[in-house]
Each structure stands twice: as structure tokens, then as C-alpha cells.
Amino acid sequence: MSTLGKVMGLSSALVFTGMLAFGQTSKTEVPKGWHLLDKTKDGFSGISLQQAYDFVKEKKLKSNTVLVAVIDSGVDTLHEDLKDILWRNPKEIPGNGIDDDGNGYIDDVYGWNFLGGKDGRNVKQDSYEGARVYHTLKTKYAGQTIDTASLTGEAKAEYLTWLRAKKSVEGDGGEPSVDLFMLKNALKSAKNSDSVLRISLKKDVYTGNDLDSFSAVSPAEKSAKGGFLYLFRANQMMESTNKDFINGFEEFVTGEEKKAEAKEKAPPAYRADIVGDNEADINDKYYGNPDVMASTPFHGTHVSGIIGAIRNNGKGMDGVADNVRIMTVRAVPDGDEHDKDIALAIRYAADNGAKVINMSFGKGFSPEKTWVDDAVKYAESKGVLLVHAAGNDAKNVDSTENYPNPVARADQYRAPNWITVGASGDPKAGGITASFSNYGKSEVDVFAPGVRIYSTIPGGTTYGNAQGTSMASPVVAGAAAFLLSYFPNLTPEQVKYCIEHSATAPADKVRKPGTDNMVALSEISKTGGLLNVYEAAKIASTLKQGKPGKKAKPSMRNKKG
Structure with a gap:
């Protein structure tokens, strides 16, 4: 579903935007960047990142640049914390209308937009x-x-x-499962409150924090502030703007309308009208345009910041990896992605040098799964690791259809270059497991922070919280990039090995998402552990690194339990 449940839940608090919230409100405040911290030193169940950096510094290891592809909704190419780490195609001259590098994609400077038309139009919404x-x-x-x-x-x-x-x-x-009449009335009320508050605050754009500090006087102001502030808090969007909130709410309502209409009539051909390719032909691949930002870059911008926002520059927040380039491949609309676009996006990233691909999207049906499977095998042949978000439906994906996935439909081959990530939290933010996260003893490899993650959002200098397995996946993708940066000859299988064998098991039982049952994390994931980059780096330092591009099984000099 679009950006992995961009809209995925509704509670009495109108917690409606899946990537922004899922009713898992913090019991106490957690600091911005909590996901990078260390449980023992800092008291938060993060990934022990500073300890990992201290470790490679102690080892006097040099950092190498790693190219990470983000297949998503688009990225704000002008953001202060991202613009200097975006991949720039060295063989392409910007804006000359010529395919300088001969790869079939004209002016693909930052990457490629498979959801664009040659006339400059872009697909924003799509069906399920x-x-x-x-x-x-x-x-x-x-x-x-x-x-x-x-x-x-x-x-x-x-x-x-x-x-x-x-x-x-x-x-x-x-689907559908919500009351559209109630939703539309709630959206109307939110817009009315926003109209009152924009006049009272004397500004068209304001954040939840601005609203919190505003002293309402009239009954209308008090009513508008109380209702809207409640929504900001319930959705953990205090740093986000009223415009982001209203836009998210509108997208949610539109999505539910599409679900309700689906029974009676076929969905509009949103993509076909703009893109103009033969969607039934995987070999018809030279379509799209170079506009990787388009009009829907929130999700991809947030994901990219988690992976590699410039570290220690005093701005906003720090990414996980300190020496990356982000390649933007736009293939995920507001709705469900198309298999052809995803397959070609994976191939584009692999052909242009990506070593890690983050995929924070998913859906319940995959009619052309074999195309995606072939692309995954192609990425394996190119030495590329794929990191995928498990999904936000609080379901067991061992027994629920969830795509894409690492098992090929034709021959049941399981891709060894694939990590599926569930979302973890912190006891101070609702619990170790995120209430929305999908899980699976066989299909979810590891859990990583995905609750109240502070990162870059569109606007040039803007940051905010979001949550979902969409946020957990780039934490792992960033960790993979970190390992490849300091241990550059690790194979994808070895990186996966380091991440999975270093995962730290929680001391106590955790809540099984979607239930009140307490279980061992090993009952709902393959490793039974949380991402720990420090421990992963220690394992990486003991591995005999494979030759670049050559498949190699993990081989440890000093085996650790």
C-alpha cells in the first residue's frame, strides 16, 4: 500500500496516517534520535550507533562511500541535510535532454522516476x-x-x-473497514479548526508546538485549539505542520473512498494515462522522467534522512551511515505500487552501482511477481543487498500474503541478499515491539526502531517524526551501509549475517503486535533480536571478507555465540 501503509489505522483519536502514527503514543517523551542510542549507556533501546563508530575509530578503519538506492515516493533534492549526499550520475549532463551515458534514461542525474510521463506529468495517486x-x-x-x-x-x-x-x-x-461519513465529517471539522487557528495565529503554516504555546482566548479559539492539538499529539506530529496534517488526512480519506468504490467499478487507470508504456511488457522499460522529487516526496525524504542525513553538522538530525550517497528511484505512488515499476527500479539501482536498496513499501497482491523475483536475482548477481519493511498491519506474514518477498514464485528460491525488518520501539514509547508491526518467525528477520523516528521532511530545512516499518527498514539499510563503508569487501550475505547474528534479544517478553499476548521476540522473528550496529561491527571485524562481486558464505575467524 503506497508507502507501506501511508494510511493504515484509525482510532478514536483519529490516528489516521500510518507512516506518521498508529495509536502508539508515547507514555513519556523520548529524545529526538533515540533510535541511535544505547540501552546500557543512554537508557533507550536504540542501535548502539556511537559505540559502533567508536569501535571502527579504535580499529583505525577508513570510511568508503557506499551507494544506497531508495525506491520510494520521491526525495526533496534541496533539503539541507540531504542535498550534499544525493547521488549524482557522473556520466549525465543535467538538463540537456540527451541520454549522455546511454542507459536509456535521459537526464537521470539523481536517479529515475518510473511514475512520470514524457510530458512532465507525474503519477501521484493510484489504486490498490x-x-x-x-x-x-x-x-x-x-x-x-x-x-x-x-x-x-x-x-x-x-x-x-x-x-x-x-x-x-x-x-x-x-476492505473497506471504516465509516466514510464519520471520516469526512472529521476532516471537515479539522479544516474548520485550521481556518480559525490560521487567523488567530496570524500565520498560514504552524506546527503542533506552535499551537501548544498559543494562548487561546475566545471560545472558538479554545475549541479549535483543543481539538486540533489533540490530533497533533495523538498522531505524534507536534513538529509537523498543519498543512502536512491536513494533507495526510485528505490522503487517508481519499484512500478509503477508493476502497469503497472498488466493489462497484474498476479503478481509474491513473498510471496508464500518464506514463504511457505497455505495462504488460517488462521489456518496454524506457519510460518515466527524471523528476525524482515530483509532488509526493514526504515518505522518501524521511526514509533517506534516516539512512544518511549528514552527521554532526549541527542541523536537524543525524543519519545512521556517515559516508553514503542516496540514489532516488521513484516507483511508489499514493496507492499500491505496480510490479513492473518495482522490478525495473531494482534493476536500475543495481545497474548504476547501488550496494544497498531500501524498499519501504508493500502490498497484498503481486500479479507479476516473477518480474520482481527476476530483478531480485539480478540484484544478487550484482552484489546488492535488499532491505524491505515488513508492513504495518499487525499480521503474521508467515501466513499472510505480503509482497514483495524473498521467495521466488517459480522455483521457491529464497534470495540470500534480502532482509525483512519489523518495527521496534522503546518501553518509554509504548513497548519494545511497535503495535502496528507485521511479524513472523520465518519471514521477519530482525526488528529495528520504527516508532517516533525524527528525520528530514520536505521543506528544505524541515524535520519531523514518523513511524512505521517504513522507518525501521532504512535504519537497517543505514546499518548495512555503515558496515560496507568500513568493511567494503563484505558480500550481501555477510552483511546480512552480521546484522542477524548480532541482533540483541530483549531481556523480557514483548507484546505480540495486534494482541495483548506477551511472547519471546524469537516467537515472532527469525533472530529474536533487535538491531545492534556495534555488535554487528564486531562480528564484521572477524569475518574473512569476500572478493567484491563474488558470492561468499559468511566465514568467521573467531566464531561467537
């Missing part, structure tokens, strides 16, 4: 894959009851996919 699948198969299967025992192979798989799509669109525990 469940609705697309439902209407594609509806004429074939609607009204039929077929004994699945009579089907085999692709025919059986297609029919079962139809049944899932039908359930997702028509209901019975699927």
Missing part, C-alpha cells in the same frame, strides 16, 4: 492492487463456485488469488 486484481478477474470468476481440488498449477493459483481479491474488496474482514 486488490481492486485491480478483482476487476481483472471478475468477468472470469464472478458468480462461480469452483472446487479447487479440480484445479492445478497456475489455474488454481489464479482462482485462489481471485477469492482473496474478492474478500479484500467486498468485505468479510477485508
Whole structure:
């Protein structure tokens, strides 16, 4: 779903924007950047990053630049904490309208936008894959009851996919699941409050903190402040602006409207109208435009800052990795991404030198999964590590369809260059496990901080909190980039090995997301641990590093338990 549940939940507090909040409000305040801290030294369940930097400094290791691709909604290329670390294609001359490097993508200076048209237009919103699948198969299967025992192979798989799509669109525990009338009224009330407050504050743009310090006088002001401030706090958006809040709310309502309409009519061809490629042909790949910022860069900007915002410059916040370049590949709309765009985005990143690809998106259907599977295998051949967010539905992805994933549909090959990340928090911020995070003893490799993560947001000098497995994934991608920076000959498998074998198990049981059950973290993830970059660096220092581009299994000089 777009940026991995950009809209994923609603509570009585109208906690509506999944990447911004999920009803997991902090019991006490946690500091900005808590996710980088150390449990023992600082008292927060972060990734022990400073200890990792101290370790490589002690070892007198030199830092090498690592290229990380962010497949997402776009990135603010003018942000003060990102503009100097964005990848610039050395073979491309900006703005000359010529494909200088001959890769088929004209003026791809910062990366590429697979959601753009040659006329400069860009896809902003899109439909949900469940609705697309439902209407594609509806004429074939609607009204039929077929004994699945009579089907085999692709025919059986297609029919079962139809049944899932039908359930997702028509209901019975699927979509839609919220009261649209209530939502629209709530949005109207929020806009009315905003109108009052903009006049009272004498500014069109204000933050939750601005509102908190405002002394309301009239009954109208008090009512508007009380209601809107409650929403800011409940969504953990105090540093965000009224415009961001209203825009997020509008996107949520639009998404729910699309779900409600899906039963009656096929979704509009948002992408086809603008992009103009043959979506059924994976070889028709030279489409899009170079506008990697487009009009929806919030999510990708926040993700990019987590990975590599310039460290120790006194601005905003620090990224995880200190020597990265961020390649922007825009392929995720406000809605569900298309398999073709994701497959080509992975290939583009691999062909242009990325060593880590962050993928903070996901969906429940993947009609052209084989294209994505082939791209993942291609990335493996190029020595690229893929890091993917587990999703924000509080579901067990061992038994729930969740795409993309590392297991190839055709031959069940499991990609060894893939890490799936669940979202962790802190006891001071609601608990060790994020209430929204997907989980899985087999399919979720490790948990990393994904609650109340402070990072870059569009606006040039703007920062704010967001949360979701969308934020946990780039923490791990940043950790992978850190390891490759100081141990440059590690293979993707070795980086994965370091991260997973160094994961730190919590001392106590954790809450199973979506329930009140307390379980060991090992019951809901493969490693049973939280990301610890310091411990990962220590393991990396003991590995015999593979030759660049050559597959090598982890080989330890001094094995640690």
C-alpha cells in the first residue's frame, strides 16, 4: 500500500496516517534520535550507533562511500541535510535532454522516476492492487463456485488469488473497514479548526508546538485549539505542520473512498494515462522522467534522512551511515505500487552501482511477481543487498500474503541478499515491539526502531517524526551501509549475517503486535533480536571478507555465540 501503509489505522483519536502514527503514543517523551542510542549507556533501546563508530575509530578503519538506492515516493533534492549526499550520475549532463551515458534514461542525474510521463506529468495517486486484481478477474470468476481440488498449477493459483481479491474488496474482514461519513465529517471539522487557528495565529503554516504555546482566548479559539492539538499529539506530529496534517488526512480519506468504490467499478487507470508504456511488457522499460522529487516526496525524504542525513553538522538530525550517497528511484505512488515499476527500479539501482536498496513499501497482491523475483536475482548477481519493511498491519506474514518477498514464485528460491525488518520501539514509547508491526518467525528477520523516528521532511530545512516499518527498514539499510563503508569487501550475505547474528534479544517478553499476548521476540522473528550496529561491527571485524562481486558464505575467524 503506497508507502507501506501511508494510511493504515484509525482510532478514536483519529490516528489516521500510518507512516506518521498508529495509536502508539508515547507514555513519556523520548529524545529526538533515540533510535541511535544505547540501552546500557543512554537508557533507550536504540542501535548502539556511537559505540559502533567508536569501535571502527579504535580499529583505525577508513570510511568508503557506499551507494544506497531508495525506491520510494520521491526525495526533496534541496533539503539541507540531504542535498550534499544525493547521488549524482557522473556520466549525465543535467538538463540537456540527451541520454549522455546511454542507459536509456535521459537526464537521470539523481536517479529515475518510473511514475512520470514524457510530458512532465507525474503519477501521484493510484489504486490498490486488490481492486485491480478483482476487476481483472471478475468477468472470469464472478458468480462461480469452483472446487479447487479440480484445479492445478497456475489455474488454481489464479482462482485462489481471485477469492482473496474478492474478500479484500467486498468485505468479510477485508476492505473497506471504516465509516466514510464519520471520516469526512472529521476532516471537515479539522479544516474548520485550521481556518480559525490560521487567523488567530496570524500565520498560514504552524506546527503542533506552535499551537501548544498559543494562548487561546475566545471560545472558538479554545475549541479549535483543543481539538486540533489533540490530533497533533495523538498522531505524534507536534513538529509537523498543519498543512502536512491536513494533507495526510485528505490522503487517508481519499484512500478509503477508493476502497469503497472498488466493489462497484474498476479503478481509474491513473498510471496508464500518464506514463504511457505497455505495462504488460517488462521489456518496454524506457519510460518515466527524471523528476525524482515530483509532488509526493514526504515518505522518501524521511526514509533517506534516516539512512544518511549528514552527521554532526549541527542541523536537524543525524543519519545512521556517515559516508553514503542516496540514489532516488521513484516507483511508489499514493496507492499500491505496480510490479513492473518495482522490478525495473531494482534493476536500475543495481545497474548504476547501488550496494544497498531500501524498499519501504508493500502490498497484498503481486500479479507479476516473477518480474520482481527476476530483478531480485539480478540484484544478487550484482552484489546488492535488499532491505524491505515488513508492513504495518499487525499480521503474521508467515501466513499472510505480503509482497514483495524473498521467495521466488517459480522455483521457491529464497534470495540470500534480502532482509525483512519489523518495527521496534522503546518501553518509554509504548513497548519494545511497535503495535502496528507485521511479524513472523520465518519471514521477519530482525526488528529495528520504527516508532517516533525524527528525520528530514520536505521543506528544505524541515524535520519531523514518523513511524512505521517504513522507518525501521532504512535504519537497517543505514546499518548495512555503515558496515560496507568500513568493511567494503563484505558480500550481501555477510552483511546480512552480521546484522542477524548480532541482533540483541530483549531481556523480557514483548507484546505480540495486534494482541495483548506477551511472547519471546524469537516467537515472532527469525533472530529474536533487535538491531545492534556495534555488535554487528564486531562480528564484521572477524569475518574473512569476500572478493567484491563474488558470492561468499559468511566465514568467521573467531566464531561467537
